Each structure stands twice: as C-alpha cells, then as structure tokens.
Amino acid sequence: MQLKMALAGNPNAGKTTLFNQLTGARQHVGNYPGITVDHKEGHLQYQGQTITITDLPGTYSMTAYSAEELVARDYLVYNRPQVVINIVDASNLERNLYLTCQLLELGAPLVVALNMIDVAEARGIEINAAVLAQHLQVPVVPIIARSGFGKDALLSAALQVASTNQQWNPLSISYGDDLDTTLSELIKIITAADLMTETYHARYTAIKYLENDDQIQAKGREISPQTAHLLEQLVEKTADHSRLTLDVYPEAIIADHRYGYIKSLLRQGVITRKFDADRLYTSDKIDKVLTNRLLGPVLMLAILFALYQFTFSWSEIPGTWLKNAFTWLSGLVETTLPNGTLKSLIISGIINGVGGVIGFVPLIMFMFFGIAILEDSGYLARVAFMMDRIFRIFGLHGSSVMPFIVSGGIAGGCAVPGVMATRTLRSPKERMATLLTVPFMNCGAKLPVLALLIGTFFGENKARYMFFFTMLAWIVAMLAAKLLRSTVLRGAPTPFVMELPPYRFPTIRGLCIHTWERTYQYVKKAGTVILGISILLWAMMTFPGLSEEVSTSFAMKRQEVMAAAAPDTRAELQIKKEPLSEQAQALNKAITLIGNEEAEMALRHSIAGKIGISLESVSRLAGFDWRTDIALIGGFAAKEVIVSTLGTAYSMGKVDSKDAQSLSDRLKEDSNWNKVTAVAALVFIMFYSPCFITLVCIAKEASWKWAAFSMAFNTILAYLMAVAVFQIGTFFSLG
Amino acid sequence: MDTICLRQMHKNQHGIITAISVAGELGRRLREMGLVPGTRIKVCGRAPLRDPVAIRILDSTITLRNNEADHILVEIE
Structure with missing residues (x-):
C-alpha cells in the first residue's frame, strides 16, 4: 500500500532541509494549478514501505489569507494523508506551536518533529519531549534535520501513527464562555444541516466561521445559502457583542486562547531556560554589523555587487562553451546542407532557438545558486528590511531589490532570471508589479545597441551617457511600478510583517537541489515554447x-x-x-x-x-x-x-x-x-x-x-x- | 508605567503588549507571529531609513513597518 505523508511547518523551521534529507534527489517540483506555489513531492522507501511525501508550503497559520496557507489546508483536507509531520523549531517553540495547535484542531494525525534541538541547546533552552508529547497527545521526536539525526525515530513514529489509521480526532480548546456558547450553537446548526461535514469536523467549520474565514464562508454559501445565512447572522451578533464589550474581534480572542493553551502547556515542565531571554546570540551580533545604519547599506551594496559579478562573469565561462558548441553545429550544417530554406530553418530557426533556451541555463544556474545562498543564510530578509522604505514609495516591497538588480539594475543583467527571481516575494500585488517592471532594466542584450547609438551620436561622453541611461531605466521602472500599483494592481500594501531568521550556514545539498529545481523548471516549461516562437520569428x-x-x-x-x-x-x-x-x-x-x-x-x-x-x-x-x-x-x-x-x-x-x-x-x-x-x-x-x-x-x-x-x-x-x-x-x- | 505606541519605542526598550487594534489580514499576520496582548517584546533596531522596525518577540526577530506598528500598544518597563 502506498503511504501518503505530508510535511507541515513554519517557514525557516527547517522543513525543506528535512524534506531533502528524507527524499534526497527523488523529488519532483510542480506548481499548484493557477498559482505560483510550488508543489513538492518526493518518494522514500522505509521498512519495505513506499512513502510519498508532500512538502506543504511553509506557513505560520492555517487561515485563508495567502495562497500558501490555502494550499496547505486544502491539501490536508482533500488528500487526507495518513500522517502529517509537523516540523517545529525547538529554539522558537512557542510561536511554532501556534500552527501545531491549528493542525490539532483540524484533527490531522500528527507527529511533531522537534527540529534544531542542537541550536536550542546552544541557546540554553532545554525541552522535555516526553512531557510535550504527553500534553499534545501526539508523538514528539527530537531531530536535527541538517545532520539527519533522529530521522529513523521520526519515520518509525510516523509509520506507527499511519498504521493505526485512526479517525481524524480534533482537539478542542476553550475560547472563553462567550465564544464557546456561540460555537456550540453553530455546531448544532452545522450538524443539523450536514454542512461540509464530510470534509471538516463541524467544530472546525464553526471556528472558521467565527474567524471570518473567506474560503469556508464562501463554500458554505454555495452549498446551502439558508444555513450559511443563519451561521453568518450568529457570527455577526457575537462579533458585535465582543467588539462592544471588549473592543476585540472574535478572531483575536481565538488567537489569544490558542496562545494561552500553548503557554500553559509549556509551563508544565516542557521548557527550561538556562539564560536570560535578552541574551544576545551570534546572529544578533552579526546583525549589529550587517544591518547597521551606516555600514549596513554599504555592505549590502558590496554583497549584491559580488553576487552580480559571480553570476554574470562566472556563468560566462560555461556560457561561452555552449555558444561555441552551437556555433560549431551551425557551421557543420552550413557546410553539409545545400543552400535553401531547410538550411536556413535549421540554422536560424532551430539551432538558434535551442541555443537561445540552453544559452540561459548557466546564467539561471549561477543566479539561483547565488540567491539560494542569500536566502538560506537569512541575508535576503535583511536586504528586504533595509530596502523596504525606498521601494514602498513605489508600491513595491523590500524584496523587490534582488529581481531589479539581476535584471540589469547594474547594467548588463538579464530579465529572464530576474523575472524568475520574483518568486522570493510573497506579497502577490507587489510581486506582480515587480515582475512587470524588471524588464525595463538595461539587460546585457540591450547594451550593444545602447553602445552603438551612444557611440555614434554621443561618442565624446560615452561613459556619462551610459550612466544616465542606467539611471533613467531605474526611474522609469519605479514610476511604472507606481503607475501599475495605482491602476491595474491597485490595492493596499500586503502587510510587511516578516521574520528575520537567525543566520545559518546554507547546506551544499540544499543549494544544489534548489538550483537544479529552478533550472529544470526553466528548461522544461519555457524550453518548448521558446523554440516554437523562435521558429515563428525566423519564418516572419x-x-x-x-x-x-x-x-x-x-x-x-x-x-x-x-x-x-x-x-x-x-x-x-x-x-x-x-x-x-x-x-x-x-x-x-x-x-x-x-x-x-x-x-x-x-x-x-x-x-x-x-x-x-x-x-x-x-x-x-x-x-x-x-x-x-x-x-x-x-x-x-x-x-x-x-x-x-x-x-x-x-x-x-x-x-x-x-x-x-x-x-x-x-x-x-x-x-x-x-x-x-x-x-x-x-x-x-x-x-x-x-x-x-x-x-x-x-x-x-x-x-x-x-x-x-x-x-x-x-x-x-x-x-x-x-x-x-x-x-x-x-x-x-x-x- | 506608561503605555505607548510601538512606533515611539526606543532601541533596546522592553515592554509588554497591551492591545492590538487591527482586524483583517494585518491583525492575523501579527497574531500568527506571536504578537498578542501579554507578550513581552524588545525593540532590536530600525532599518537605515528608520523604518521598518525590528523587534524581538518570543524567540524570534520580526520586522514590521512603522504604520503597522501604530496599531500596537505597549506598556513599557
């Protein structure tokens, strides 16, 4: 029997590292239809069982606000994996358990992987896994995803849970008298009407109604308008009441109680701290330099420039090999085939087309390798932090800086990896505005044209004009972004709230897998289309x-x-x-x-x-x-x-x-x-x-x-x- | 003890969140990061242009823009 397993957890909790550790290279990346959230699946043999593992997108909670959260939730309820591994960061347990709590409320069969126990230990945090397991009533396995420590224990615990094949058994937490009363009324209505009960437990649906969850409410309306109306009325009444008496929304009360539940649980001997909470860790000390008011921006420019140099000058070496190979091939066709349309098609249409696709491969590989280093080490979040104030003016996000630079913000980049690099942005509108404006930058292919015209007509001041046109590209791109954000991409900025993860050394394995994934996706998805259009242009x-x-x-x-x-x-x-x-x-x-x-x-x-x-x-x-x-x-x-x-x-x-x-x-x-x-x-x-x-x-x-x-x-x-x-x-x- | 807005806090100042008065996506994002009343925070610093602000909460560092910090009231120690 095929076993379905899912990996859930916060961003930066080591989810991808664990996934890579478990599946190695036997993984496959696709997209969820219609959205750019990666769907990662991998296979693994363990104790004679074939296990399919799905790496769900990293989320902090299970609401319906972002595409990532919806994907994670929908996957769990519709695909019903036999076991869900919830990876939590031991050095940041309280915040990580917020998601765990919601997974338990959903009722998914859970195993908690307590990751980075070594980091926690170094920070003087000691966690008693057994006590935690006893309180959560699910297995808790300490692991170190980077080294693979605890991997076997985790898998056997997961198989154990999967083999019992139990019913989904949601945890119920009390949300205070007011909400509990409303909840039981909601549950009564939901059970009586049998609303979505085959997908969600009645209590879960009720909680989501109270939390004002758009997706669940819309589904409810679709299935049974009368019941939905009844539920919505009840929710509104409760919301009005809590707003009047406490000046808070029910969703805030629910979150408070979840944290209350977690706090009380941790207090019962789960966690002991050796050091004062305000102690500065290595990561904080690095930040004192790297995000320093004066030194920070200077170092950032240096680092980004180094990445740029690395990408564009080093990728030129394999790039030239490829180019020479294609030139050789063209030459071969040139001398063997008779003059005519077929020869022209093969040389100008096909070889140039394939060469066009493959020619970008070294560039994309180097660039994503560089970006993966910045991302995995935690530095990219700092760049976003430092640049946000400027980019926000134009309706963009601090993270937009990378795609712009790669596309030619320093003259000579390329918009192809630039467009692909917008994936690091998690705010949909800001991402789209970045995606549409990065092609304005002066990429390497525009440079010869610029050089020709500037050299011909402004030969005496070439350098000055080149600089002027680079600046002009930035200005036009920023203003165009502003224009798009106030017209077709109008809308309030997506909340910036973001984590600055502790600095970590990237693992070579993680970097390689990431680079390979992106390159493969480019060749597979863009390759065929590009070849087709190339032939079309040749024909024209x-x-x-x-x-x-x-x-x-x-x-x-x-x-x-x-x-x-x-x-x-x-x-x-x-x-x-x-x-x-x-x-x-x-x-x-x-x-x-x-x-x-x-x-x-x-x-x-x-x-x-x-x-x-x-x-x-x-x-x-x-x-x-x-x-x-x-x-x-x-x-x-x-x-x-x-x-x-x-x-x-x-x-x-x-x-x-x-x-x-x-x-x-x-x-x-x-x-x-x-x-x-x-x-x-x-x-x-x-x-x-x-x-x-x-x-x-x-x-x-x-x-x-x-x-x-x-x-x-x-x-x-x-x-x-x-x-x-x-x-x-x-x-x-x-x- | 004074209650002030997170925006007005200085670097390295500590405090306990007393209220977060914002609904919708921002409210939810703040809560999932652990910003709920009763939690202790510390201002780690600000970006070179004084915005966004980085704060230490629970065991992590998170950043938010000043206009987002406006919704958070803190009782300073």
Whole structure:
C-alpha cells in the first residue's frame, strides 16, 4: 500500500532541509494549478514501505489569507494523508506551536518533529519531549534535520501513527464562555444541516466561521445559502457583542486562547531556560554589523555587487562553451546542407532557438545558486528590511531589490532570471508589479545597441551617457511600478510583517537541489515554447522571400560581375587563395555588395519587413523609418538582434553586434538619423516589449494574459516616450 | 508605567503588549507571529531609513513597518 505523508511547518523551521534529507534527489517540483506555489513531492522507501511525501508550503497559520496557507489546508483536507509531520523549531517553540495547535484542531494525525534541538541547546533552552508529547497527545521526536539525526525515530513514529489509521480526532480548546456558547450553537446548526461535514469536523467549520474565514464562508454559501445565512447572522451578533464589550474581534480572542493553551502547556515542565531571554546570540551580533545604519547599506551594496559579478562573469565561462558548441553545429550544417530554406530553418530557426533556451541555463544556474545562498543564510530578509522604505514609495516591497538588480539594475543583467527571481516575494500585488517592471532594466542584450547609438551620436561622453541611461531605466521602472500599483494592481500594501531568521550556514545539498529545481523548471516549461516562437520569428523574417524573377536577376548580376573579371581573378576566388590579389578583393567586394542588396530586398519583402513598412506612418512620429521598425521587430527575438537586423536593412550584410563600426559610420551619414532620433530610439529600445523569452517566463510565473499585457503596456509606454522625445527635440532643433 | 505606541519605542526598550487594534489580514499576520496582548517584546533596531522596525518577540526577530506598528500598544518597563 502506498503511504501518503505530508510535511507541515513554519517557514525557516527547517522543513525543506528535512524534506531533502528524507527524499534526497527523488523529488519532483510542480506548481499548484493557477498559482505560483510550488508543489513538492518526493518518494522514500522505509521498512519495505513506499512513502510519498508532500512538502506543504511553509506557513505560520492555517487561515485563508495567502495562497500558501490555502494550499496547505486544502491539501490536508482533500488528500487526507495518513500522517502529517509537523516540523517545529525547538529554539522558537512557542510561536511554532501556534500552527501545531491549528493542525490539532483540524484533527490531522500528527507527529511533531522537534527540529534544531542542537541550536536550542546552544541557546540554553532545554525541552522535555516526553512531557510535550504527553500534553499534545501526539508523538514528539527530537531531530536535527541538517545532520539527519533522529530521522529513523521520526519515520518509525510516523509509520506507527499511519498504521493505526485512526479517525481524524480534533482537539478542542476553550475560547472563553462567550465564544464557546456561540460555537456550540453553530455546531448544532452545522450538524443539523450536514454542512461540509464530510470534509471538516463541524467544530472546525464553526471556528472558521467565527474567524471570518473567506474560503469556508464562501463554500458554505454555495452549498446551502439558508444555513450559511443563519451561521453568518450568529457570527455577526457575537462579533458585535465582543467588539462592544471588549473592543476585540472574535478572531483575536481565538488567537489569544490558542496562545494561552500553548503557554500553559509549556509551563508544565516542557521548557527550561538556562539564560536570560535578552541574551544576545551570534546572529544578533552579526546583525549589529550587517544591518547597521551606516555600514549596513554599504555592505549590502558590496554583497549584491559580488553576487552580480559571480553570476554574470562566472556563468560566462560555461556560457561561452555552449555558444561555441552551437556555433560549431551551425557551421557543420552550413557546410553539409545545400543552400535553401531547410538550411536556413535549421540554422536560424532551430539551432538558434535551442541555443537561445540552453544559452540561459548557466546564467539561471549561477543566479539561483547565488540567491539560494542569500536566502538560506537569512541575508535576503535583511536586504528586504533595509530596502523596504525606498521601494514602498513605489508600491513595491523590500524584496523587490534582488529581481531589479539581476535584471540589469547594474547594467548588463538579464530579465529572464530576474523575472524568475520574483518568486522570493510573497506579497502577490507587489510581486506582480515587480515582475512587470524588471524588464525595463538595461539587460546585457540591450547594451550593444545602447553602445552603438551612444557611440555614434554621443561618442565624446560615452561613459556619462551610459550612466544616465542606467539611471533613467531605474526611474522609469519605479514610476511604472507606481503607475501599475495605482491602476491595474491597485490595492493596499500586503502587510510587511516578516521574520528575520537567525543566520545559518546554507547546506551544499540544499543549494544544489534548489538550483537544479529552478533550472529544470526553466528548461522544461519555457524550453518548448521558446523554440516554437523562435521558429515563428525566423519564418516572419524569411517568408515569403524574393520572387523567382528577382532572385534570377540578382544571380544574373553576379554572373555579369564575374564574367567581367579576368579569369585569373575568378580562379583565385574559387580556390580561396590567401592572400587575395587586389583585383580579386575588388571582385569579392562587388559580389558581397550584391548579396547584401539581395538580403536587404528579401528582408524588405518578408512578413516582418511588410509590417515594418506599414508601421512607418506611425513610427515616423518617433522618428523611425521602416529600417528601424524591422530591426525593432527583430529585437523581439533578443535585443542584440537589433544591431544585426539594422545592418541587413542598411544592406551591410552581417554586422557583428560587438563590433559595429561600419554600421555606426553609416548611421552617422544617414539623413534620417541625428541626436534626437538616436535618443528617441534609445528610449524606445530600453522600454518597449520585453524579448519573447522574458515574456514566456512572465507567462509561466503569472499568466499569458499578463505576458500580453506586458508586451502591450511596455510598447505603448515606450512609443509615447519616444514620440515625446522626438517631437520636443525636433521642435527645439536639438538634432 | 506608561503605555505607548510601538512606533515611539526606543532601541533596546522592553515592554509588554497591551492591545492590538487591527482586524483583517494585518491583525492575523501579527497574531500568527506571536504578537498578542501579554507578550513581552524588545525593540532590536530600525532599518537605515528608520523604518521598518525590528523587534524581538518570543524567540524570534520580526520586522514590521512603522504604520503597522501604530496599531500596537505597549506598556513599557
């Protein structure tokens, strides 16, 4: 028989560490449908039994306020695991037992894993597990999740509980005379109407009604409107009464009594303290430095900068290997397949598409490894603590800082891991606002384009302009966040109340599993979509292609040029002699020029080209001609493509995005381009639609609807800004 | 002994919570972190921009914004 086991506990209680300890690599991470809460499941063999363990999201309580809490509760009542392991932090027992108390009230078959007894001991806290077990009437097993101590005892206790296969047996706590009276009336109604009794015990439903639990109340209304109305009336009466007489809400009274229950239990010889409660621990001493008013921010900048350096410079090494591998593969196809559509599809569509997906893998791995270090050590919470005051102004959260920096807050990041990093935010609205504004940052792919335009038109002050545009990205992103938070994402800020967990050394195993999970999810979920879109974009830039007549006319032109040259010169080209004579070089150049012209023509006749030309009347307002339009469409694949597409559109053949001197000279001479156009283009490129890889990630983290919103909102915003720059600049003839 | 608002407490000052006058999500979040009347707290410090505030409660350190601390009344020792 398959045994279902669930892990529940507070965040930072060591739940994930225990889960990793129990299941090792035999785990699987998915998402609960529709929300970004991880669903983690793992398998384990113990005493001939196959056990499936579900790691429930870490929560402090079992209300209906956050997605995490709802997921945990729903899992327990609908999946009915045979045993629930409640992991509690022994060094912080009282607060942790608040959740335990609620699990007992739900009636789930429980085993308490008393984790970090070593930490508690070091803090002079001694816990008598036997006495605690006796009071809670469930097994209590001391463990150290990091080392694996107590693992076997825990599993055998859990199997023992599971094997008895008992009925769910909820604990009842007294909530004082007033509420107890109401409760028994509520229970009577619920039992008589048989309201949700197959899912919850009547008493549990009654408590949730008193606590004003949205989910249970909505369900009640759905099943039986009359009963629900009756219950709600009764609850309201009690609530009015307690507000009038005591100035508190019933939910507060319930919480007070739960803590009262826990306190009285702990007082009966469960806990003994050797030291004074105000003693400073190592963690507090570290905080004296790391969150110091002056030193704190300086150290934070240094640490974040180090993480950034680590991620982007170190991931470049395996990144380059991968790139070389794909270049080699392209080269192989280039030389073996005949010219034509198939070759173009394989090279530009498939290899570039797969390369696009895989190319990000080292970056994502390094970044999540770095973030996992900051998160597991407890430092990320301190960053949120220090930065919150600033980010709150714009309707964001202190934790938003990481995604912004990763996305290019220090120029040269990448929005793909940036979008994925928003997972560390637990406030839904703030998270969404962060998710939608991080693509405004200057990622590494925008840099060559920025460098090209700034170098061409503001060559004398390059560094200053680069700095200015980095600052501009921050300003626009923050203001856009504010705009979103006061319109589509309007709403009161999510409470900031958060724990600063004690500093801990991350375990290598935990870091590796975390990194692997994220990378795997990216490849699996984003990979296929990205490949599909890549092929689609290739088709847009290629089809319908030139008509046969035009192709033949280009071929004829080439032949003419060849025929006009001396036979020796032609032979030189054929045998690829090195070095070429002057005549042969001239011939080669002439041939290349014809090729470039043909490429420009083909691009112009492609779907993307036609879109670009048809958009010219609109884009003119921002100073862009059809060539720029096509390049911008190409930039949707990846921003650095803008440079090479611009090159093709100006009949310059293949332009290397890192060395675009020739294109720079060409733009300088072009009458369509001047300083004002350049700034308008820069603004547009910085802020228009994120590249589609980022969009796919937004869709996976939020929804396709939000990805579409991001595309439209950013493009419109960027367009308006570019038009404003161009019109005002032209009006004052700043070009 | 004086009862003051948590926002007005100084660094390293101790006190016992007397009342938390907020309902809804914030109230619930505060309670699940152990902020209930009768509990002893100590102000550990404030962020560089003086907001949020970090407090020691039960055996953990938690942080909250000043406007959230406004709902908490403390009898200082």
